[in-house]
Amino acid sequence: xxxxxxxxxxxxxxxxxxxxxxxxxxxxxxxxxxxxxxxxxxxxxxxxxxxxxxxxxxxxxxxxxxxxxxxxxxxxxxxxxxxxxxxxxxxxxxxxxxxxxxxxxxxxxxxxxxxxxxxxxxxxxxxxxxxxxxxxxxxxxxxxxxxxxxxxxxxxxxxxxxxxxxxxxxxxxxxxxxxxxxxxxxxxxxxxxxxxxxxxxxxxxxxxxxxxxxxxxxxxxxxxxxxxxxxxxxxxxxxxxxxxxxxxxxxxxxxxxxxxxxxxxxxxxxxxxxxxxxxxxxxxxxxxxxxxxxxxxxxxxxxxxxxxxxxxxxxxxxxxxxxxxxxxxxxxxxxxxxxxxxxxxx
Amino acid sequence: xxxxxxxxxxxxxxxxxxxxxxxxxxxxxxxxxxxxxxxxxxxxxxxxxxxxxxxxxxxxxxxxxxxxxxxxxxxxxxxxxxxxxxxxxxxxxxxxxxxxxxxxxxxxxxxxxxxxxxxxxxxxxxxxxxxxxxxxxxxxxxxxxxxxxxxxxxxxxxxxxxx
Numbered sequence: 441x442x443x444x445x446x447x448x449x450x451x452x453x454x455x456x457x458x459x460x461x462x463x464x465x466x467x468x469x470x471x472x473x474x475x476x477x478x479x480x481x482x483x484x485x486x487x488x489x490x491x492x493x494x495x496x497x498x499x500x501x502x503x504x505x506x507x508x509x510x511x512x513x514x515x516x517x518x519x520x521x522x523x524x525x526x527x528x529x530x531x532x533x534x535x536x537x538x539x540x541x542x543x544x545x546x547x548x549x550x551x552x553x554x555x556x557x558x559x560x561x562x563x564x565x566x567x568x569x570x571x572x573x574x575x576x577x578x579x580x581x582x583x584x585x586x587x588x589x590x591x592x593x594x595x596x597x598x599x600x601x602x603x604x605x606x607x608x609x610x611x612x613x614x615x616x617x618x619x620x621x622x623x624x625x626x627x628x629x630x631x632x633x634x635x636x637x638x639x640x641x642x643x644x645x646x647x648x649x650x651x652x653x654x655x656x657x658x659x660x661x662x663x664x665x666x667x668x669x670x671x672x673x674x675x676x677x678x679x680x681x682x683x684x685x686x687x688x689x690x691x692x693x694x695x696x697x698x699x700x701x702x703x704x705x706x707x708x709x710x711x712x713x714x715x716x717x718x719x720x721x722x723x724x725x726x727x728x729x730x731x732x733x734x735x736x737x738x739x740x741x742x743x744x745x746x747x748x749x750x751x752x753x754x755x756x757x758x759x760x761x762x763x764x765x766x767x768x769x770x771x772x773x774x775x776x777x778x779x780x781x782x783x784x785x786x
Numbered sequence: 787x788x789x790x791x792x793x794x795x796x797x798x799x800x801x802x803x804x805x806x807x808x809x810x811x812x813x814x815x816x817x818x819x820x821x822x823x824x825x826x827x828x829x830x831x832x833x834x835x836x837x838x839x840x841x842x843x844x845x846x847x848x849x850x851x852x853x854x855x856x857x858x859x860x861x862x863x864x865x866x867x868x869x870x871x872x873x874x875x876x877x878x879x880x881x882x883x884x885x886x887x888x889x890x891x892x893x894x895x896x897x898x899x900x901x902x903x904x905x906x907x908x909x910x911x912x913x914x915x916x917x918x919x920x921x922x923x924x925x926x927x928x929x930x931x932x933x934x935x936x937x938x939x940x941x942x943x944x945x946x947x948x949x
Contacts, residue, residue, distance in 0.1 A: 491910065492910045587907050591903070591924065592903035592904045592906070592907035592908075592923075592924065593880070593903070593907060594874050594875075594877060594879065594880050594899070594902070594903040594906055594907065595880065595899065595900060595903035595904075595924060596874075596879045596880045596882065596883025596884070596890060596891060596896065596899045596903075597880075597883060597891070598826070598883070598884060598887045599884075600821065601818060601819045601820070601821050602818045602819075642806065642807065642810040643803060643804065643806050643807015643808070643810055643811065644807065644810065644811060644814065645807070645811075646811075649811075649814060649818070652810075652811075652814035652817070652818075656810075687814070687817045687818055690817045691813075691814060691817050694817075773807055
């Protein structure tokens with residue numbers, strides 16, 4: 441059997457699966473942010489005409505997937521596997537969306553790293569010939585996350601400066617063995633390598649310090665990816681983490697510089713979706729977070745920029761904080777994870 | 787014997803992990819902006835003070851109208867609670883609290899908000915297992931600790947009185 445593993449944690453996607461469809465959707469606040477133009481749809485009301493926040497999130501995920509399939513010119517029947525996840529207990533959003541979609545479903549939980557996790561596994565399935573086309577996605581909703589992990593939405597309290605704002609957004613992409621939906625000569629994005637991250641726990645116990653809790657995992661995955669592939673950070677036009685936010689991004693840059701990477705290269709080649717989705721004036725403190733953050737930024741702005749030739753190579757690294765609703769009360773610190781997938785325009 | 791050694795090793799590891807966590811937490815703090823303690827305190831002081839002054843003004847007015855001090859106080863308390871509940875329902879309370887902080891959370895208004903917010907939030911899960919079960923999810927722990935502390939202090943006080 442051909443072994444596609446390179447180095448310690450990286451997989452070479454020999455057939456370089458094509459990303460032929462993308463779709464995303466954002467809430468009201470996301471639509472007031474700097475990336476408003478990159479959304480396929482922006483909600484006027486975060487309830488999305490539904491009776492509960494959970495139902496609204498579910499509908500958002502479905503909308504993003506429908507859009508991605510439309511761009512890929514594929515019907516539900518042509519998608520072999522649906523891979524997605526979210527933050528809600530028992531991944532309610534994804535499972536319930538899959539109930540409506542009626543596509544063979546693999547539910548995933550990687551907290552906010554889910555977009556890259558689903559993309560990595562999906563690309564591997566396509567690359568290995570186990571599926572012709574898959575759809576990968578993730579979603580989050582401010583209100584569903586807030587009420588599960590923190591306080592009721594209407595509860596009056598002051599958020600600490602390090603607290604991040606869970607994005608009300610969803611994103612999905614279709615990965616396929618053949619770029620049939622893309623006209624000849626047009627740029628097409630292909631997945632080339634994937635690095636599966638390890639769970640790293642640096643001992644942060646404050647659930648309002650997510651960026652700091654996840655940054656060491658992102659550093660570990662990036663350094664391993666660069667070592668496995670023998671590349672430097674400037675091989676990529678952009679290395680983009682999921683939702684480290686302002687604090688986590690600064691920590692990541694500092695730790696990378698400590699690890700011997702060139703400071704100027706880090707500065708010009710590294711960014712974070714959590715710092716892109718909202719502007720600082722939107723009062724989000726530490727920046728954006730949630731599965732929907734990296735999912736919607738990737739399936740919107742980043743892929744769009746790649747299609748338009750702004751970036752040729754991107755390393756997408758969604759980051760996740762793997763705490764549960766009870767683990768902080770049991771005195772546990774917050775474990776972090778980050779997966780990476782390399783994408784290239786052809 | 788071997789088991790003892792491995793247990794000791796585990797303890798050592800645990801300790802080391804804790805130390806790393808502490809050091810990293812300190813390091814992460816450098817990157818975290820400090821909250822604006824001074825302006826937050828001033829805002830809380832002004833808003834909290836205004837609420838209490840207004841409440842007292844209403845109470846004085848009620849007393850002037852012939853109500854006893856106790857009854858007037860009860861009326862004012864009910865009024866504050868009702869107002870905070872209404873503002874929570876309208877989605878305004880959390881916006882005020884974001885700026886005023888302890889100014890609206892410490893008076894009885896904060897307590898009213900902590901009851902109504904979960905009541906609204908869990909309405910979708912039904913009146914019994916939703917609102918009923920979660921109504922005290924925020925205020926409950928405060929009540930339990932408050933009443934427990936009051937009991938302990940009460941017992942100590944009783945003993946001091948007795949001897």
